[in-house]
Amino acid sequence: MTTIVTPTQPIDGQKPGTSGLRKKTPVFMEPGYVENFVQAIFDGIGGAEGKTFVVGGDGRYFNDKAIGTIIRMAAANGAAKLIVGQGGLLSTPAASNLIRKNKTDGGIILSASHNPGGPNADFGIKFNIPNGGPAPEKVTEAIFAATTSISEYRISDAAAPDLSVLGTSDVDGMVVQVIDSVADYAELMGELFDFDAIKALFAGGFTMCFDAMHAVTGPYAKAILEGTLGAAPGTVINGVPSPDFGGGHPDPNPVWAKELVDTMMAADAPDFGAASDGDGDRNMIMGRGQFVSPSDSLAMLTANATHAPAYAKGLSGVARSMPTSQAVDRVAADLGIECFETPTGWKFFGNLLDADRATLCGEESAGTGSNHVREKDGLWAVLLWLNILAAKGQSVAEISAAHWAKFGRNYYARHDFEAVEKAKANDLVDTLREALPGLVGQSFGPFTVAGGTNFAYTDPVDGSVSENQGLIVAFEGGSRFVIRLSGTGTEGATIRLYLESYTGPDGDLALPVDQALSEIVAVAYEMIGLTAKTGRSEPDVVT
Ligand code: VG1
Ligand code: CO
Numbered sequence: 001m002t003t004i005v006t007p008t009q010p011i012d013g014q015k016p017g018t019s020g021l022r023k024k025t026p027v028f029m030e031p032g033y034v035e036n037f038v039q040a041i042f043d044g045i046g047g048a049e050g051k052t053f054v055v056g057g058d059g060r061y062f063n064d065k066a067i068g069t070i071i072r073m074a075a076a077n078g079a080a081k082l083i084v085g086q087g088g089l090l091s092t093p094a095a096s097n098l099i100r101k102n103k104t105d106g107g108i109i110l111s112a113s114h115n116p117g118g119p120n121a122d123f124g125i126k127f128n129i130p131n132g133g134p135a136p137e138k139v140t141e142a143i144f145a146a147t148t149s150i151s152e153y154r155i156s157d158a159a160a161p162d163l164s165v166l167g168t169s170d171v172d173g174m175v176v177q178v179i180d181s182v183a184d185y186a187e188l189m190g191e192l193f194d195f196d197a198i199k200a201l202f203a204g205g206f207t208m209c210f211d212a213m214h215a216v217t218g219p220y221a222k223a224i225l226e227g228t229l230g231a232a233p234g235t236v237i238n239g240v241p242s243p244d245f246g247g248g249h250p251d252p253n254p255v256w257a258k259e260l261v262d263t264m265m266a267a268d269a270p271d272f273g274a275a276s277d278g279d280g281d282r283n284m285i286m287g288r289g290q291f292v293s294p295s296d297s298l299a300m301l302t303a304n305a306t307h308a309p310a311y312a313k314g315l316s317g318v319a320r321s322m323p324t325s326q327a328v329d330r331v332a333a334d335l336g337i338e339c340f341e342t343p344t345g346w347k348f349f350g351n352l353l354d355a356d357r358a359t360l361c362g363e364e365s366a367g368t369g370s371n372h373v374r375e376k377d378g379l380w381a382v383l384l385w386l387n388i389l390a391a392k393g394q395s396v397a398e399i400s401a402a403h404w405a406k407f408g409r410n411y412y413a414r415h416d417f418e419a420v421e422k423a424k425a426n427d428l429v430d431t432l433r434e435a436l437p438g439l440v441g442q443s444f445g446p447f448t449v450a451g452g453t454n455f456a457y458t459d460p461v462d463g464s465v466s467e468n469q470g471l472i473v474a475f476e477g478g479s480r481f482v483i484r485l486s487g488t489g490t491e492g493a494t495i496r497l498y499l500e501s502y503t504g505p506d507g508d509l510a511l512p513v514d515q516a517l518s519e520i521v522a523v524a525y526e527m528i529g530l531t532a533k534t535g536r537s538e539p540d541v542v543t
Contacts, residue, residue: 003076003172007152011036014147016140018345018487020126022112025062028123032153034069037143039153041108041127042077044143049078054098054128056090056181057110058216058250058279060117061243063088066110066125068160075172076154082174085181088163089241091216091280093369093377094185096132100373101184106130111279114251115490118244122490133350133374137466140347182223185379189224192310192372193383197390202230206389207270210382211260212239214246217276220379229386250277252284252366252378253543254291265289272389272396276378281346282366283381287396293412293513295325298362300403301384302331305360307391308384310372315359319352321345322455322470323482323498324364325410334407343457343469344484346376351461364414364498365543401509408504410478411516415539416486417495417530425485425493428533432471432483439473444523447475473527478502481524495534499524514542 011030014021014037021037028034042048055070057063067088074082083098090098092109099107112124127135127143135143156172168177189195202208208231212218218239225231237259238246249256252275264273264286273286285292292300302318305311317338320328332339340358342348346367352358353371362368367376385396392399436452443449451474456467470484479501486494501520503509508516531537 015144022124025123035153040146043146051105052081054083054107056085059241071160072156075174076156089181093375096373096375100132114277116249134347193387198386201390208272209270210236211275213250214238214242215250215278217280274382281376283378294366299327304388308387317358319358319361321363325412327410330407355461404509409509411501415497416541418540419492422493450474450476
């Protein structure tokens with residue numbers, strides 16, 4: 001077998017966003033597109049010679065072909081070994097665990113996460129560093145720089161091995177180890193949680209519905225929930241990964257996980273409901289007749305984490321992305337632990353977790369995780385909830401009500417405006433940014449502006465600075481809205497408007513969310529000039 005050195009030219013736009021490089025699938029399928037980016041990853045990290053990587057993806061259309069290319073390129077670039085999930089499948093948190101457990105030099109994860117999959121949908125590739133977490137900005141910048149100066153890529157003409165068979169093979173002098181996609185992850189979960197208590201919960205008749213959304217968590221959820229923990233067969237729905245996620249968006253929110261929402265809102269609903277996304281790093285939590293907002297979930301998990309063995313000694317600190325509601329800040333203050341506010345994207349939590357400044361982290365977009373890996377972790381959040389429900393002997397509704405009665409409630413929603421013309425979206429954000437300093441002290445409806453911030457973050461561990469991470473308009477009394485443009489979309493611009501209205505413990509804690517937010521929504525739309533600048537008056541998705 002020989003290495004073929006293929007001349008190539010830079011391809012425009014191979015710039016990683018919030019979570020790796022995401023494009024339409026046909027773009028990834030263009031000749032040389034995957035090859036250029038994978039070579040740039042190797043070049044950007046100082047070469048692959050002698051290194052070991054984890055490789056796997058969420059099983060979406062083109063996953064198998066892209067992995068074949070990565071295997072042949074890693075061999076040609078002198079890598080020593082690849083650890084690959086069976087059938088090319090690995091959830092993002094499972095990949096993070098394998099990178100850490102095997103002390104590898106990183107991993108390549110193929111996923112566009114919550115974006116739809118298929119020949120005309122979305123695909124993505126991201127690189128994770130040896131701590132198991134998404135590459136920080138200095139690494140993604142080096143990879144991007146390599147894409148702009150690339151002149152050749154290296155690929156072996158050996159055939160990639162059959163990934164359906166467990167075991168070890170040789171590709172041009174490189175070892176390829178195909179491993180069970182679930183086993184190591186399931187073992188880790190067993191170390192973190194009180195599985196006996198959860199088993200007893202299910203044995204006592206507790207019922208649950210887990211919607212895997214035809215994505216990667218199906219096999220994980222079936223093995224752990226129905227296999228190990230004894231949940232009733234059929235607890236996991238849509239549990240077989242499919243290349244186009246059954247034609248849906250594998251995005252666990254009330255819009256796309258409607259099947260689960262309908263089940264949980266029915267008169268005979270199970271006790272607990274949950275869903276995960278394409279690559280298994282997100283979670284949606286529901287009680288009977290109740291949706292738990294991801295921001296509230298983070299706050300409630302933080303307040304109750306000590307019920308799980310892994311966190312029994314307490315948390316060192318907690319971190320949330322900036323647009324995530326401030327509910328967890330109140331819990332952190334009560335616990336007397338640090339609370340960090342980072343830019344959107346899991347890569348910003350890595351240093352805080354490595355330095356043990358934060359134990360739990362979370363994002364409003366249904367991402368929650370802890371120091372057990374360096375990615376957000378959907379099934380982990382579900383298991384932590386189950387552990388808490390089992391330990392406290394309470395329902396989701398009882399835990400929520402007690403939480404709000406103590407801390408007050410941060411009513412919260414995100415409004416997304418999708419496929420907006422880029423120039424219009426930029427103009428809207430630019431106009432608000434320039435107006436921010438003059439807004440302070442002004443009143444809009446019942447709200448008085450307390451502060452306007454163009455959010456920048458200085459990493460407290462390595463001092464790196466990330467600017468222009470979103471605009472915050474904060475009102476007196478703790479309510480606010482945030483606006484930023486998505487870094488994962490593949491079509492035009494997606495405007496994300498995050499709305500938060502705080503009600504103290506003595507206020508009305510049981511309002512429908514849209515009613516509680518109606519005034520701040522009206523004020524925010526007016527203040528950003530939504531209709532005037534974009535012609536839109538309704539969001540495409542509310543989560
Ligand atoms: C979105 C979310 C963000 C999340 C990112 C990756 O980014 O808002 O919170 O970290 O997706 O999630 P953006 O830039 O589109 O707002 V996923 O599950 O890729 O891994
Ligand atoms: Co995801």
